[in-house]
Amino acid sequence: MAEAVDIEQTVLGNVLDQPEMLQAAFAARESFATPFVAAFQAAPVSRVVFLGSGTSYNVANLAASYFTRIVGVEGTAPYPTEFTNYGAGVDPGVTDPSTILCVGISQSGTSISTCGALEHARAKGYRTLALTGYADGRVATLVDAVAPLLMGVEITGPETKGYTASVLTVYLWAYATALATGAVSEAEAEAAVAAAGEVTARFETVVRESEEWYDRNRTGLLHSTRVNILGYGIDYGTMLEGVLKVAEMLRVPTIGNLVEEHVHGPTYALRFDHATLFIGSDEAEFERMVEIRNAIGEHAPGAHVITCRDFPGADERDLVFSVKAGVFLAPLLYTVPFQFLAAKGGKDVYIDTNVNPVPIHFGHYGEA
Incomplete structure (x- = not known):
């Protein structure tokens, strides 16, 4: 798990740090793949709903495609507030809520919209899991299981390492799940994992x-x-x-x-x-x-x-x-x-990318 430390970071520095970070995450892939597969196989799954805002929403969109196309289980990626307020992403005709797995993606673990969506999911009887870089974040208290996001330390506002770490995670989730469910062969899964290893080694x-x-x-x-x-x-x-x-x-x-x-x-x-x-x-x-x-x-x-x-x-x-x-x-x-x-x-062009030009924060718990 990542730990917050008092260091000065730049977004560009984090971009340059991605090869080392991705290689470390790939080496430790069982730490996030195993809890996900266990949560997926705990009961039959008819749909996986991926929930996240900002960069995490973009990852959720990829994850939904991976699960639909690789695992053969429908994945959806509604915006968290649309899911919470209007039921987006879930078949209204579902009769067994336990067949819905809701996956909240929040690097910081403090996204207000994602936390709200997971609270809503639990109230509806859906199963829940979080992908987060901070085990002590709020999101981890709202789910049945947690998988670690191994992005290292990233304390800048715009997220770069967190995005690529998340993409690697959901890619490996999809193939680990597909292997466990028989959607792909062992040879296909091994080839997909080996390809990820080769790419991270050459990042x-x-x-x-x-x-x-x-x-x-x-x-x-x-x-x-x-x-x-x-x-x-x-x-x-x-x-x-x-x-x-x-x-x-x-x-x-x-x-x-x-x-x-x-x-x-x-x-x-x-x-x-x-x-x-x-x-x-x-x-x-x-x-x-x-x-x-x-x-x-x-x-x-x-x-x-x-x-x-x-x-x-x-x-x-x-x-x-x-x-x-x-x-x-x-x-x-x-x-x-x-x-x-x-x-x-x-x-x-002399922009301080760490500074939000609108000094008003609404998106995360703990923001002033």
Whole structure:
């Protein structure tokens, strides 16, 4: 478990610390995989509801996709207040509430909306589990089981290490659960875990290539009056995290969308000085994404693809990682360039990314 300590941190320092953190988390994976699988198998599960706000919501979105597509059990990711107030994410026809597993994700363990959702879940008779970096946080008192989030120490406002640690966690949860339930074979599960080990072992390269991408595109990116971030498939959650990071640290107007939906209206607002960043998931829409990127690039040259997949026409604007990852593991890589655009970009335009310009806090217990 992480322990709060009195040290000075920067967001950029945390971005650079991710390779070491992820390798340590991967080595200790049984500490968070075992309690999750035990909670999942305690009784039949018809649906897993992942709950979190901010960065944790973006992780929840990925987790819901993982469980639907890998485990074969429906995963949903409603916003916590929508779940609490309107029943979002849960089939109203469910007759046995114990078949619903609600998973609260809160790095600090103090998110007001997530804690409220878990209290609501227990009142409804749903089973509950928390993923948190602090075993003594409020969220841990509201659930049936706790799994540790092994992100190390992160006391900056914007979360980077916590996001990548959470993505690694829910990826490994999905394969451990799928193996336990027979949804994947032992060979498939072992291959998925080995792939995660290889990527975490090479994450220094991911970080270096992401920073090099930012550095060579810095001028255009920092002169953009708007940033569009587009994704699809499994990386819808990655798109959400990219939007959050750029908006909260670089502090320029930032819009996120599905690639295909972006051409149904938003392109009317495209200007020459807009940057458009495409997350190139190796899924059905990839070729269509490249086609749209090329069309947008004719009108606004700041059109960039971030991907693990080689493609014709890639140039200096793009980031094609030399570290290759499958479709479900690639989200671990794809957020890093957005972290550099946000954290290093903010630093380069003299923004203190640790300071909230609106000194009013509502999101967490204990905030003044």
